[in-house]
Amino acid sequence: xxxxxxxxxxxxxxxxxxxxxxxxxxxxxxxxxxxxxxxxxxxxxxxxxxxxxxxxxxxxxxxxxxxxxxxxxxxxxxxxxxxxxxxxxxxxxxxxxxxxxxxxxxxxxxxxxxxxxxxxxxxxxxxxxxxxxxxxxxxxxxxxxxxxxxxxxxxxxxxxxxxxxxxxxxxxxxxxxxxxxxxxxxxxxxxxxxxxxxxxxxxxxxxxxxxxxxxx
Amino acid sequence: xxxxxxxxxxxxxxxxxxxxxxxxxxxxxxxxxxxxxxxxxxxxxxxxxxxxxxxxxxxxxxxxxxxxxxxxxxxxxxxxxxxxxxxxxxxxxxxxxxxxxxxxxxxxxxxxxxxxxxxxxxxxxxxxxxxxxxxxxxxxxxxxxxxxxxxxxxxxxxxxxxxxxxxxxxxxxxxxxxxxxxxxxxxxxxxxxxxxxxxxxxxxxxxxxxxxxxxxxxxxxxxxxxxxxxxxxxxxx
Numbered sequence: 001x002x003x004x005x006x007x008x009x010x011x012x013x014x015x016x017x018x019x020x021x022x023x024x025x026x027x028x029x030x031x032x033x034x035x036x037x038x039x040x041x042x043x044x045x046x047x048x049x050x051x052x053x054x055x056x057x058x059x060x061x062x063x064x065x066x067x068x069x070x071x072x073x074x075x076x077x078x079x080x081x082x083x084x085x086x087x088x089x090x091x092x093x094x095x096x097x098x099x100x101x102x103x104x105x106x107x108x109x110x111x112x113x114x115x116x117x118x119x120x121x122x123x124x125x126x127x128x129x130x131x132x133x134x135x136x137x138x139x140x141x142x143x144x145x146x147x148x149x150x151x152x153x154x155x156x157x158x159x160x161x162x163x164x165x166x167x168x169x170x171x172x173x174x175x176x177x178x179x180x181x182x183x184x185x186x187x188x189x190x191x192x193x194x195x196x197x198x199x200x201x202x203x204x205x206x207x208x209x210x211x212x213x214x215x216x
Numbered sequence: 217x218x219x220x221x222x223x224x225x226x227x228x229x230x231x232x233x234x235x236x237x238x239x240x241x242x243x244x245x246x247x248x249x250x251x252x253x254x255x256x257x258x259x260x261x262x263x264x265x266x267x268x269x270x271x272x273x274x275x276x277x278x279x280x281x282x283x284x285x286x287x288x289x290x291x292x293x294x295x296x297x298x299x300x301x302x303x304x305x306x307x308x309x310x311x312x313x314x315x316x317x318x319x320x321x322x323x324x325x326x327x328x329x330x331x332x333x334x335x336x337x338x339x340x341x342x343x344x345x346x347x348x349x350x351x352x353x354x355x356x357x358x359x360x361x362x363x364x365x366x367x368x369x370x371x372x373x374x375x376x377x378x379x380x381x382x383x384x385x386x387x388x389x390x391x392x393x394x395x396x397x398x399x400x401x402x403x404x405x406x407x408x409x410x411x412x413x414x415x416x417x418x419x420x421x422x423x424x425x426x427x428x429x430x431x432x433x434x435x436x437x438x439x440x441x442x443x444x445x446x447x448x449x450x451x452x453x
Contacts, residue, residue, distance in 0.1 A: 021306075126306065127306050128305070128306070128310055153304075156304055156305070157304055160303075160304050160305070160306070163348045164300055164348070199300075199301055202296065202298055202301030202302075203301045203302075203304065205266060205296070205301075206294075206296055206301050206302040207304065208266055208289075209264055209266055209289065209293075209294035209296075210289075210293075210294075210302075210314075210315055210362060210363070210366075211286060211289040211290060211318070212314065212315075212317075
């Protein structure tokens with residue numbers, strides 16, 4: 001009897017969520033990062049304060065239209081949901097248990113609207129442009145001792161390390177499975193923690209070797 | 217160009233990691249071999265000022281690596297074995313530009329110099345790709361570009377081919393050899409690859425925190441083999 005096998009799933013591309021921009025040069029790509037950030041902040045504030053599920057759904061619809069108009073593949077926008085569906089399901093379940101269906105719909109639609117708006121901005125903005133905005137926002141705090149260039153570099157390294165750590169986490173999981181320890185929390189987390197510390201040390205040393213200690 | 221070690225001692229707490237009473241390096245291609253934990257990386261990092269000696273001095277072209285660390289690092293570029301820890305920007309182009317942020321104020325000039333450097337290494341077509349998507353060999357070449365774009369006088373390579381497959385290791389070695397010859401860059405390579413070590417003009421064997429042998433590659437490699445083989449084994453297969 002022939003054995004039916006599930007088609008192999010491609011390995012996930014771990015840098016799709018963080019630090020990756022959608023290819024293209026639509027109008028959203030050309031809009032200045034600061035303006036997009038301002039738009040995102042305003043939209044988020046309105047959605048959070050209004051607490052209207054219909055408004056949130058309208059925003060989600062609007063974002064999808066905007067996504068198409070900016071020639072960003074909808075799959076890239078919605079891939080975020082595939083990665084965090086467990087979290088969203090947990091929020092929905094908690095709301096249904098402790099509140100009522102209307103509140104659950106309202107909370108979930110608000111979260112979705114805000115997350116998709118942020119994802120659309122990330123997809124259409126190079127990380128460096130976002131960091132420049134971040135740096136500009138911190139600049140007035142210089143007299144108080146803030147170092148915008150160093151904070152921007154820290155944020156950059158943090159963004160850059162996410163796909164690496166995701167790969168490290170997957171590797172730790174595979175190593176634990178190979179030893180028959182897939183249910184052992186220690187076997188899954190200790191290699192990840194050690195790897196993360198080593199990566200941090202290596203990155204720090206490499207930056208020091210290049211003479212880079214901030215982005216100013 | 218001379219790299220000079222004088223009465224150098226590196227300590228980790230009470231433990232001595234490396235001791236180099238006197239060493240002058242002047243050759244263009246120098247390899248450093250030896251067992252793990254013997255002090256190869258420590259020796260290289262002393263040259264870049266990444267590690268400070270507890271005693272003694274290390275100078276690069278007369279500049280003290282501690283007192284004039286920034287100036288030394290500008291002249292001595294460092295490439296580590298794991299390129300993923302060295303690349304911090306989303307794309308190779310941006311990463312190479314980052315290296316020029318201090319020295320080249322004009323953004324357009326930075327862009328064109330970074331692109332020219334990537335082209336010179338034969339990876340210009342990768343300029344806009346995500347660094348995370350590149351192969352190990354390509355990432356190592358990008359890491360090399362981030363260093364070479366600063367036009368260093370010394371290139372310090374710490375086991376640069378350890379994580380590369382044969383083809384990528386050969387490619388990396390060939391690119392380094394060509395660029396070093398063209399630009400007159402002094403290259404110091406710490407490696408376990410004895411074939412790579414043999415291509416140098418001078419080889420240092422560093423073990424147990426000492427420079428145990430120093431001379432022509434063939435002699436030093438033979439000494440290393442003899443010291444590393446179990447008694448009664450002539451090393452022949």
